[in-house]
Amino acid sequence: MLFDLPDHNTLYQALLVRDTAYDGQAYVCVSSTGVFCRLTCPARKPKPENCTFFGTVGECIDAGYRACKRCHPLQPMAMADPAIAALLAALDERPDFRWREGDIERMGFDLSTVRRSFKRQFGMTFLEMARQRRLRDGFETIADGGAVIAGQLDAGFESASAFRAAFLKLIGTAPGNLSADPLLFADWVPTPLGDMIAVSSRSQLHLLEFFDRKALRTELRRLAQSAKGHIGLGRTDPSERLKTELGMFFKGRSAEFQTPLAYHGSEFARAVWTALRHIPAGQTRSYSDIAVWIGRPNAVRAVARANGANQIALVIPCHRVIGADGSLTGYGGGLWRKQKLLEIERQYLPSKKDHSTHVTG
Template identity: 80%
Template sequence: MLFDLPDHDTLYEALLARDTRFNGQVYVCVASTGVFCRLTCPARKPRKENCTFLGTVGECLEAGYRSCKRCHPLEPMAMADPAIATLLAALDERPDYRWRESDIERMGLDLSTVRRSFKRQFGMTFLEMARQRRLRDGFETLAGGGAVIDGQLDAGFESASAFRAAFLKLLGKAPGKLSTDPLLFADWVQTPLGDMVSVTSASQLHLLEFIDRKALPKELERLNVHAKGRLGIGQTEPAAQIKEELDAFFSGSSSEFQTPLAYHGSEFSGAVWDALRKIPAGTTRSYSDIAVSVGRPSAVRAVARANGANQIALVVPCHRVIGADGSMTGYGGGLWRKQKLLEIERQYLSEKARENHHVTD
């Protein structure tokens, strides 16, 4: 992103006005349709609460949105590079096909050129774009007790080494190194804001993070050490419970999370996380508010560090903390997710509270 995005209200007004100033710099992702568009799209305008604004096409794709067939937001990239146009068209025709490098070569395209072009335009390679969902298929095969080779094939990976590398990047352990007698179990969680990983014991939730969070590998490494190397994959009662509660949260039926939690941090951090859980859905607090609530009004920076160290996203709602001036602050899952979560949670406010409370976009 080459510039800071304006606030949500400004961008929504630009969308309504079909403002051309933001072409190529901002895209609107529409939750009700699963599509992302240019702000100048001629289609009927979505409701404000269904809109999330992102700065790059890559972010939109990573968030699980597909390109609009009316305003064609991928067209400038495709027009700039015929190889991109060819592959995007092929992907549209066969979205479920397990694309491989050999497929690209058979189309008469140079692998290194295609890789550079997609990285430059989308922040990911074509194969990463096409295989993003496949890793989930392999994960679920292993979680169900399948062999590593079956997980590799289900994930659409040509080589065992590539499959191992993908798992190593995600979980910090190759499939063959995962414990066959785990104390902690990793599980894949699908949400409307992107896939997540949960880590549970037989009785508690230890971690819940978006898979693209940069801190995830180190968090998983620490949990593996905590479990004395016995980190594996599979489902537990807490894993099933958190999936049900996340489904209820995103569907608008409940903002309550009752899954038992296991904190990994200092006593002070635990106090901060407890304070975060007391913030009602649809409302926000500042770091100084939290510092006062835990009896340490001068410990604002320490509160911010504890907030950033939280590894149980959504359940411990660090996304509800904003700057003292009402501005959005950093979020490990991405500011666009933080904005969207706050928008989603407005539905949990009473009508009177919604009128009286302002959530910063």
């Protein structure tokens, strides 16, 4: 099946009645509180537009949500593995602590066993989980105009070199190399499907990617080169408009994006990206459909390459392109995100009988 979970309305009704049939099978992430819960949680029920549903705890954590302290969605994993229970408790007690492998060993746990357990249960290691909690605080401090040292301390790093290395790994630029007079500004964009980075000038959006995309550092390095090193952190009118539009998108209110875009690609690639933006939300096309639409029916492979080179995710909806056989095919943000995006967009279909197979616009 393309979608593992029932639709949003079904899951929201299950949340309202605390349906035990979904316990351990589905979780709700609440954007207004930043927490994720079991569907049987006794807490006050959130509004439906503030809810996003996932099938695993790992997806909830990867999307930036923390576990609810009333329904304890991590408890089954913790009960199944004493090491997970102990490490999660330690992380809650010391969220700003810089955890290292030696700290895990000193608690009496085998590193390889812990690594396998966390990857199996959450899709990330314990050290990755701890690092994710801290780096966002440091990034946002600097983006708000704070000094690098303030960002370092807010991220819980005692060592400037360690903060520099972690920051460099995250966005490909060390904090000390950020421009004091930037042409391009990087901004942290939280979404229900995971944190993203937006890079924009004062007039256009140049990049929007999930932080875990493998090509991100290469893309950021190219942008920095095009701006002659003048890249820094901060908010711009395009990035603020983008956040508003993404919020509307994930709440099911609008799939329209009007944020001005800057394309970095060949004339052919730009034609492909323009075609992608003409695919209606809730519908999909194949690479061959796109090739026909741009008047290059034999350039299917080139279309696939241009699709993969898109560095403005969601707004240029490369996730709406699937294989000719209906398979999801590759997606830089991860196939699970592609699946969730297509599921979210089903609510934007004008009617159930509208299943056109050709690009319109």
